[in-house]
Amino acid sequence: MLTLTRKTEYAMIAVCHLAHAGHKVVSARDIAEAHGVPLPLLMNVLKRLNRTGHVHSVRGAKGGYVLAVPPEQFTLDGLIEAIEGPVHLVRCTNPAKNARRCTLTGPCPVRGSVRKVHDRLRDFLGAVTIADLAFGDRPDAGETPKVIA
Amino acid sequence: MLTLTRKTEYAMIAVCHLAHAGHKVVSARDIAEAHGVPLPLLMNVLKRLNRTGHVHSVRGAKGGYVLAVPPEQFTLDGLIEAIEGPVHLVRCTNPAKNARRCTLTGPCPVRGSVRKVHDRLRDFLGAVTIADLAFGDRPDAGETPKVIA
DNA sequence: TAAATATAGCATCTTGGCAGTCCTGTTTCA
DNA sequence: TGAAACAGGACTGCCAAGATGCTATATTTA
Numbered sequence: 083m084l085t086l087t088r089k090t091e092y093a094m095i096a097v098c099h100l101a102h103a104g105h106k107v108v109s110a111r112d113i114a115e116a117h118g119v120p121l122p123l124l125m126n127v128l129k130r131l132n133r134t135g136h137v138h139s140v141r142g143a144k145g146g147y148v149l150a151v152p153p154e155q156f157t158l159d160g161l162i163e164a165i166e167g168p169v170h171l172v173r174c175t176n177p178a179k180n181a182r183r184c185t186l187t188g189p190c191p192v193r194g195s196v197r198k199v200h201d202r203l204r205d206f207l208g209a210v211t212i213a214d215l216a217f218g219d220r221p222d223a224g225e226t227p228k229v230i231a
Numbered sequence: 232m233l234t235l236t237r238k239t240e241y242a243m244i245a246v247c248h249l250a251h252a253g254h255k256v257v258s259a260r261d262i263a264e265a266h267g268v269p270l271p272l273l274m275n276v277l278k279r280l281n282r283t284g285h286v287h288s289v290r291g292a293k294g295g296y297v298l299a300v301p302p303e304q305f306t307l308d309g310l311i312e313a314i315e316g317p318v319h320l321v322r323c324t325n326p327a328k329n330a331r332r333c334t335l336t337g338p339c340p341v342r343g344s345v346r347k348v349h350d351r352l353r354d355f356l357g358a359v360t361i362a363d364l365a366f367g368d369r370p371d372a373g374e375t376p377k378v379i380a
Numbered sequence: 381t382a383a384a385t386a387t388a389g390c391a392t393c394t395t396g397g398c399a400g401t402c403c404t405g406t407t408t409c410a
Numbered sequence: 411t412g413a414a415a416c417a418g419g420a421c422t423g424c425c426a427a428g429a430t431g432c433t434a435t436a437t438t439t440a
Contacts, residue, residue: 084318118336142437143385187267195364215344291408292414
């Protein structure tokens with residue numbers, strides 16, 4: 083259904099929480115309790131974001147997490163990529179070795195056009211930042227994206 | 232990974248083929264052979280598009296399919312919805328009774344913002360038409376969509 | 381120094397949906 | 411009447427998402 087995974091949803095919540103906390107260290111438990119997110123899952127997500135360098139971790143008692151990237155530079159596209167892997171609208175935009183490639187044997191009539199839609203989608207997701215998600219209550223900036231070919 | 236399903240890929244190909252064929256009736260077999268799409272899967276897809284009213288079917292020998300909607304009015308959003316069900320970036324935008332709802336027990340810090348992103352995404356997909364996919368070789372119309380909050 | 385807290389890094393298990401196949405029926409043309 | 415082509419399903423295998431658990435490591439605090 084063209085849907086983000088739950089892990090990504092949890093990640094959005096966690097990262098926005100951290101954005102609000104500023105430079106304060108916040109434990110996974112605190113975040114989980116604040117929003118009713120299952121703690122073990124949230125920890126999985128935060129561990130992954132730590133490995134990708136999007137958050138810093140502080141171990142031990144009084145430990146927790148801090149954003150490692152300014153919310154204004156932390157894009158939705160980056161977040162999705164960190165959790166789910168890079169966005170690929172269709173298989174043929176995915177150059178990964180182990181990706182299940184397009185199996186068409188004939189010429190693909192939509193290859194070029196779809197590629198453009200895909201690029202626009204990534205531009206779109208790359209233009210949404212965590213700051214937008216966390217603080218964005220600008221009633222309605224921006225307009226409907228123009229279309230492509 | 233925020234990816235369209237293969238069925239949707241097949242649907243895009245089929246619909247673009249029909250768009251090129253104009254008012255001529257084209258059989259599923261012809262489409263399948265033209266692009267190397269597995270026939271049984273293509274038939275599943277076309278049957279569904281027929282039920283949703285996006286294509287007309289002609290039964291019997293010499294039968295096949297014709298577009299029921301002008302390519303300029305047939306949006307990518309509509310196609311995805313026909314095949315996969317409506318696009319919902321996150322669960323909380325899905326009002327369906329049987330949808331697995333957001334299970335947050337606490338206040339959701341990103342609800343409103345994500346909703347806006349979701350709306351923009353649908354606007355974006357709703358602005359891409361089959362005509363764009365089938366005939367669109369306008370080298371690069373449109374620009375990167377503005378962002379929202 | 382011991383206990384408590386919290387993250388790190390795996391491994392494992394379950395489940396749902398996608399992808400693919402098959403079968404039976406109906407319609408139309410030659 | 412037979413072949414071609416769509417209609418409408420039921421069914422299965424497989425994989426990724428979702429979820430859980432365990433052990434190790436680091437840090438604070440009493």
